[in-house]
Every structure is written in C-alpha cells, then in structure tokens.
Amino acid sequence: MSAKTREARADVEAATVEVHGVHKWYGTHRVLDGIDLTVRPGEVTVVLGPSGSGKSTLLRIINHLEKPEIGYVSVNGELIGVKRQGERLKELSERAILVQRGRIGFVFQNFNLFPHLTVLDNVAAAPIATGRLGRSEAQELARELLGRVGLADKTGAYPRQLSGGQQQRVAIARAIALRPGVILFDEPTSALDPELVGEVLAVIKDLATSGTTLVIVTHEIGFAREVADRVVFIDGGRIVEQGPPAEVLGTPRHERTRDFLSKVL
Amino acid sequence: MSEPPGVTVTFAEAPKTDDPPQPLAAQRVLPLRRPGRWIVTAVVLIVVAQFVHGLVTNPFYQWDRWSYWFLRPTILDGLLITLQVTVYSAVLGLAGGVVLALARLSKSPVLRAVSWTYVWVLRSIPLIVVLIFLYNFSALYQTLSVGIPFGPAFFSFDESRLATDMVVAVVGLSLNEAAYAAEVVRGGILSVDQGQHEAAAALGLPKGYQFRRIVFPQALRSIVPNYVNQLIGLIKGTSLVFYVSLLDLFGSAQTMGSTYPGDIVPLLLVVTVWYLILTSVVSVIQFYVERHYARGATRGLPPTPLQKLRTRLTDLGARVRREAAV
Ligand SMILES: Nc1ncnc2c1ncn2[C@@H]1O[C@H](COP(=O)(O)OP(=O)(O)OP(=O)(O)O)[C@@H](O)[C@H]1O
Numbered sequence: 001m002s003a004k005t006r007e008a009r010a011d012v013e014a015a016t017v018e019v020h021g022v023h024k025w026y027g028t029h030r031v032l033d034g035i036d037l038t039v040r041p042g043e044v045t046v047v048l049g050p051s052g053s054g055k056s057t058l059l060r061i062i063n064h065l066e067k068p069e070i071g072y073v074s075v076n077g078e079l080i081g082v083k084r085q086g087e088r089l090k091e092l093s094e095r096a097i098l099v100q101r102g103r104i105g106f107v108f109q110n111f112n113l114f115p116h117l118t119v120l121d122n123v124a125a126a127p128i129a130t131g132r133l134g135r136s137e138a139q140e141l142a143r144e145l146l147g148r149v150g151l152a153d154k155t156g157a158y159p160r161q162l163s164g165g166q167q168q169r170v171a172i173a174r175a176i177a178l179r180p181g182v183i184l185f186d187e188p189t190s191a192l193d194p195e196l197v198g199e200v201l202a203v204i205k206d207l208a209t210s211g212t213t214l215v216i217v218t219h220e221i222g223f224a225r226e227v228a229d230r231v232v233f234i235d236g237g238r239i240v241e242q243g244p245p246a247e248v249l250g251t252p253r254h255e256r257t258r259d260f261l262s263k264v265l
Numbered sequence: 266m267s268e269p270p271g272v273t274v275t276f277a278e279a280p281k282t283d284d285p286p287q288p289l290a291a292q293r294v295l296p297l298r299r300p301g302r303w304i305v306t307a308v309v310l311i312v313v314a315q316f317v318h319g320l321v322t323n324p325f326y327q328w329d330r331w332s333y334w335f336l337r338p339t340i341l342d343g344l345l346i347t348l349q350v351t352v353y354s355a356v357l358g359l360a361g362g363v364v365l366a367l368a369r370l371s372k373s374p375v376l377r378a379v380s381w382t383y384v385w386v387l388r389s390i391p392l393i394v395v396l397i398f399l400y401n402f403s404a405l406y407q408t409l410s411v412g413i414p415f416g417p418a419f420f421s422f423d424e425s426r427l428a429t430d431m432v433v434a435v436v437g438l439s440l441n442e443a444a445y446a447a448e449v450v451r452g453g454i455l456s457v458d459q460g461q462h463e464a465a466a467a468l469g470l471p472k473g474y475q476f477r478r479i480v481f482p483q484a485l486r487s488i489v490p491n492y493v494n495q496l497i498g499l500i501k502g503t504s505l506v507f508y509v510s511l512l513d514l515f516g517s518a519q520t521m522g523s524t525y526p527g528d529i530v531p532l533l534l535v536v537t538v539w540y541l542i543l544t545s546v547v548s549v550i551q552f553y554v555e556r557h558y559a560r561g562a563t564r565g566l567p568p569t570p571l572q573k574l575r576t577r578l579t580d581l582g583a584r585v586r587r588e589a590a591v
C-alpha cells in the first residue's frame with residue numbers, strides 16, 4: 001500500500017461541529033431563527049422536528065450548500081464557507097468551499113447517485129476527482145467500502161438497477177469515501193419502502209459505532225432512541241429542547257415536543 | 266330491480282360449445298382482428314409501388330446518366346468538401362454552443378447578456394446573408410487585428426490570406442450553428458436534475474470535474490438527439506457555400522449542370538441520393554451514440570437493430586412452435 005493510500009485510509013478523526021447563532025431567511029420567510037448547536041467528536045445527534053421546521057436547511061448550512069444570513073458554522077474550529085477578516089466574515093472562494101466539503105459527508109433523502117456511472121465509479125469519483133487517490137487505489141477503496149455496506153456484488157451495476165435501500169447504501173459508501181470527519185444525513189430512509197429501511201439503518205448504526213460524528217435528520221424514533229447520544233428537537237427554526245434520547249423522547253419538557261412525539265409515535 | 270326470472274344468465278350455464286369445457290384461465294386470448302389496418306396497408310402499398318414504378322421507368326429521370334455521374338471524380342470532390350465543411354462546422358459549432366450555453370447559465374449578467382444577444386442576432390440573420398457578408402469581409406477590413414478597441418493591437422493578420430473560401434464557409438456555418446447549438450446545450454444542461462448538482466457540490470468535486478464528468482454526460486442524453494437534428498439541417502445548409510464559390514456536392518453538380526444542361530435532372534438525383542446517404546449515416550451514428558449515453562438511464566439498454574432482428578426471429582419461431590402444438 002502506497003503512502004498516499006495509507007494516508008487516505010488513516011482512521012478518520014471524528015470532527016467537532018459548532019453552529020453559532022445561525023439565522024436564515026428565504027425572502028421574508030424566516031426559516032432558522034438563531035440556532036446554536038455543538039456536536040462533540042464521535043457524537044451521534046438526531047435532529048427531530050415537524051415538516052418545514054428547518055431541519056434540512058440546518059444540515060445544508062452545515063456543509064454550506066446554503067449560506068446563513070447571520071451566524072456561522074465551524075468544523076474542528078475551521079469556519080465553513082467564510083473566513084474571518086478583522087471583525088467581519090468574508091465569503092470564501094468556491095474552490096475553497098469545495099475543498100472544505102470534502103471533510104463533511106452528506107447523504108440525501110433521494111440518494112442523488114450519478115445515474116450514468118457504475119456503483120463503483122460513484123464511490124470512487126470523489127477520491128479521484130479531488131486528487132487524493134489514483135484511479136486503481138480509489139477503486140480498491142470503493143470495493144472495500146461497498147463490501148462494508150453489503151454490496152460487494154453490485155460494483156458493476158448502474159444505480160437505477162438497484163433497489164432504493166441498495167442505492168442509499170451506495171450513497172453512504174460514496175459519502176464516506178473521502179473519510180469525512182462528520183456525516184450529515186437528511187432523512188436517509190424517508191424515500192424507502194418500509195422493508196428496506198432496516199438495511200440502511202443498520203449501515204448507519206455501524207458508522208455510529210465506528211466513532212464518526214453523525215448528524216441525522218430522521219423520523220425513525222426507535223432508531224433515535226437506540227443510536228443517538230443526543231436528540232435535538234427543532235420547531236419554527238429554533239431548538240426547542242435537546243438532551244439524551246431517554247429524556248427528550250421519554251420525558252419531554254416542552255408542550256410542542258410532546259405534541260410532535262404523540263403524532264409520530 | 267325486478268327482472269323476469271329465466272332471463273338472467275349466470276356463468277355456470279354459459280352457452281355451450283363443442284369444445285371440451287376448458288377453464289377460462291387456461292384459454293388462449295384471441296388476438297383482435299383489425300380489417301381497417303389491412304385496407305390502409307394495401308392502399309399505401311399500391312401508391313408506393315406506383316411511385317417506384319414511375320421513378321424507375323420514367324425517362325425523365327435518365328437513370329443511365331445518373332449512374333454515369335454518381336461516382337464521377339468532380340462529384341466525389343464536391344462530396345469531400347461537403348463532408349469537411351460539415352464536420353468542421355459541426356464540431357466548432359458545438360464547441361461554440363457549449364461556451365455560449367455556459368455563458369448564458371453563468372452568474373455574470375454581462376456574460377448572460379452577451380450570449381443572449383449573440384443567439385438572438387445570429388438566429389435572426391439568414392445563413393446566406395452571414396456567408397456572403399463574410400465573403401465580402403476582406404473588402405471591408407483589410408486586416409483583422411486583436412487588441413484593445415481603439416487601442417494598440419496585440420497581433421494582426423492579413424484578411425485576404427486568412428479568408429480562403431473554405432475558412433469563410435466554415436466560419437459562417439459555425440457562427441450560425443453555434444447559436445442553435447447554444448440553445449440545444451442549454452436545454453440539455455437544464456434537464457439535468459438539480460440533485461445531481463447538489464450531490465456533486467456536496468462531495469466537493471472540483472467545478473470543472475462536476476461539469477465534464479457529472480453534468481455534461483447526463484445533459485448529452487437530451488443534447489444528442491436535438492443536435493443531430495441540427496446536424497442534418499447543417500448537412501443540407503452546406504449547399505449554400507456554393508454562393509461563396511466553394512464547390513461542394515451541390516456546387517459541383519450545379520456547375521456540371523450548366524456545362525451539360527441535358528443532365529440537370531440526373532445530377533440533382535445524384536445529389537439527392539448522396540444527401541440521403543449522409544443523413545442515413547448520421548442517423549445510424551445517432552442511434553449508437555444515444556445508446557451509449559443511455560447507460561444507467563434505463564434499467565437495460567435499447568437493443569441494436571441486429572439484436573432486435575434476432576429476438577423477432579426467436580419470437581416467431583416460438584410462436585410457430587406454439588401454434589403447431591395447439
Ligand atoms: N429554496 C427555498 N426557497 C424558499 N423557501 C424554502 C426553500 N427551501 C426551503 N424553504 C422553506 O423553508 C422552510 C424549512 O424548510 P426545510 O426543508 O428546512 O424543512 P424541513 O424541516 O427539512 O422539513 P421536512 O421535514 O418536510 O423535510 C420551509 O417552510 C420551506 O418551505
């Protein structure tokens with residue numbers, strides 16, 4: 001194994017994610033209203049909240065697919081998408097943002113695999129494109145990761161030839177191919193048939209035990225109770241309450257949390 | 266509801282036939298007869314036959330002269346020119362179209378406006394006007410210089426040396442082609458799902474890689490059929506280069522026609538057949554290119570004509586065997 005491969009494969013250092021006073025508007029509609037959140041290295045945080053409460057927006061701000069109007073995000077202390085200039089924040093160049101995104105994995109609700117590439121190329125694309133690995137090394141890594149998500153026999157298939165659960169597992173393998181310190185999941189199982197949910201959750205659970213920092217938006221309360229170190233409940237663009245799953249899910253302090261849980265359970 | 270008893274027919278006592286009673290589920294579905302379709306087919310066949318008969322036997326077409334001209338060196342030289350002009354213009358036009366489409370989709374309002382104006386102007390001017398305008402360009406500008414407007418020129422070259430007929434033709438056609446290609450490419454890029462852009466951005470793929478490897482290959486799925494359509498128009502459009510004194514396929518035939526006035530009809534037929542061949546070749550290439558870019562878009566690839574023929578034959582064989590067995 002070359003030095004390059006070893007470096008790319010060196011065990012991931014779990015990242016700290018900090019969200020500081022983030023506000024976000026779409027036009028005049030305030031979607032996030034002052035979010036402060038700290039996710040410690042290796043911690044698994046599940047974000048819950050009613051539809052339209054701003055959960056997706058929060059995740060997309062963490063990897064700077066959306067820009068916050070006020071506030072900022074840092075990963076391992078490094079500001080995301082902006083840099084400090086005196087007392088102000090200045091936007092980073094697109095190229096620099098792309099480099100930062102390599103340290104933040106993202107898994108979409110509807111997978112968004114590249115349909116014209118094979119499963120293997122989907123996973124190998126990012127390490128090759130970012131110059132971290134050569135083609136054959138990247139493919140070797142992709143094979144290994146696909147084996148880890150139970151798809152060793154599907155490397156040559158195209159995404160549309162796979163079931164939803166298989167596609168989402170490929171998407172997870174693709175997200176971890178860059179060895180990100182944190183992985184964000186936006187409702188990873190909502191687009192799946194009920195019988196396929198389990199296989200995807202099993203893969204995420206496996207990642208949770210491997211020590212990567214995870215932030216997961218999901219409506220799977222049972223999964224949250226089992227895997228989460230912390231549950232964050234968001235409503236109306238604010239964090240209503242947060243804490244260990246037993247507390248937030250078992251004995252919620254807020255009316256709105258109780259309300260929400262009574263609907264989803 | 267009061268129906269007289271005895272009129273109700275239940276399944277159990279359905280009309281009896283001579284066949285041994287077979288459960289409904291085991292019976293073959295009889296295909297629907299379509300007599301109207303047979304009549305239309307017959308009429309069309311008769312009309313086609315008459316047309317072909319006329320084409321072959323009418324002395325007006327002079328098929329013997331046609332075969333004399335079909336592979337003449339003058340005609341083949343013209344064909345070569347047509348091919349060259351087409352290929353150069355198609356490639357340059359597509360490249361220009363990609364640049365214009367990217368400018369149109371860029372965040373810069375200046376680039377967007379420039380691209381929009383270019384497309385607007387070039388699509389408004391008839392191609393023949395562009396060609397003749399370029400042809401006379403050397404009369405308007407003795408030298409072409411590249412530099413700051415009203416300022417120093419970085420380098421300049423003599424227009425008359427540059428402007429061979431071929432260059433004029435290719436430049437004119439490419440300028441025109443790029444305007445149309447821009448819209449085709451833009452439509453193709455817009456047809457790519459937003460989620461693809463987001464996934465590529467979320468993975469931190471470099472901008473150029475995102476376009477070349479993720480977005481553009483998927484855009485090609487809709488670009489190829491539309492651009493081929495465009496290309497077929499271009500092949501025929503090349504016949505206009507005759508007016509800038511380039512002897513393409515049509516031009517050679519036209520020149521020969523004025524030398525041998527009696528052969529005008531067979532010469533036009535020679536040209537027609539060659540254009541038919543060219544567009545057919547393009548259509549075949551289109552099929553395979555489309556098939557290539559369909560990878561992953563459908564669960565399986567569409568069959569090639571050969572594969573289709575093979576499955577038809579196996580199907581037919583299977584049917585004959587089934588019929589024989591019944
Ligand atoms: N691009 C956009 N333009 C305008 N409004 C938007 C945009 N994206 C999201 N919104 C609005 O922002 C609010 C929060 O959206 P968000 O997608 O973050 O909610 P969510 O909590 O993820 O909901 P869900 O559970 O349904 O996915 C919604 O009211 C939505 O309509």
Ligand SMILES: [Mg+2]
Pocket residue numbers: 055056057186187
């Ligand atoms: Mg959402």
